[in-house]
């Protein structure tokens with residue numbers, strides 16, 4: 240049995256996922272996920288390899304169909320919408336492995352996000368957050384370091400002006416010093432723009448740096464939930480160890 244993942248009712252709900260079931264063919268891997276994210280909240284989804292983090296992320300953005308359940312963003316049902324329309328509705332997604340367009344320049348990569356809102360110029364605030372992207376504007380995305388590509392992927396997602404930013408294992412393949420900086424940057428983005436963020440993650444130190452609340456997925460169920468303030472590090476470590 241999964242547990243109900245709740246936030247206090249006084250907080251405005253941004254994302255509300257109810258009884259979400261997702262399958263690869265006949266094989267169901269998410270067995271009734273319930274979760275809510277408040278406006279301006281940073282939620283970290285933890286779990287070992289193969290527990291269903293990426294599947295949940297993909298089904299939220301619409302890269303995978305769902306078997307049943309609802310996905311509401313500020314009350315709007317997204318489950319029947321194509322990925323592009325979910326982005327228009329306010330979801331943005333940074334996939335595992337970042338997936339920047341390697342042959343396009345840094346500037347062109349960011350511009351692909353602007354298109355969704357019918358805009359053509361990159362807002363200065365993106366370069367304020369990520370100055371290196373301005374310096375490297377004419378470089379090809381594929382020539383950037385892992386940490387720089389992660390910044391580029393986040394900037395491209397923010398260019399769509401999301402209400403909720405989804406990041407799938409953003410620390411994968413990134414140096415520890417850059418991981419700390421990434422946590423600070425994500426909190427800064429939330430503080431400045433008030434958007435919600437959901438991050439899937441296996442690195443506990445990063446999760447503790449960035450989260451307001453942590454949930455744990457195991458075998459396609461949410462099995463644990465805690466605020467950052469109440470997090471029991473030993474217990475979380477046990478969930479993450481094989």
Ligand SMILES: Nc1ncnc2c1ncn2[C@@H]1O[C@H](COP(=O)(O)OP(=O)(O)OP(=O)(O)O)[C@@H](O)[C@H]1O
Pocket residue numbers: 263266268286287288289290291292293294295335
């Ligand atoms: N394309 C696929 N076809 C069939 N089964 C899949 C497919 N992709 C993932 N699965 C299965 O779904 C389950 C959840 O996988 P998922 O990738 O969501 O886990 P994860 O928690 O994101 O792990 P990781 O950290 O390795 O990305 C696993 O049992 C996996 O084997």
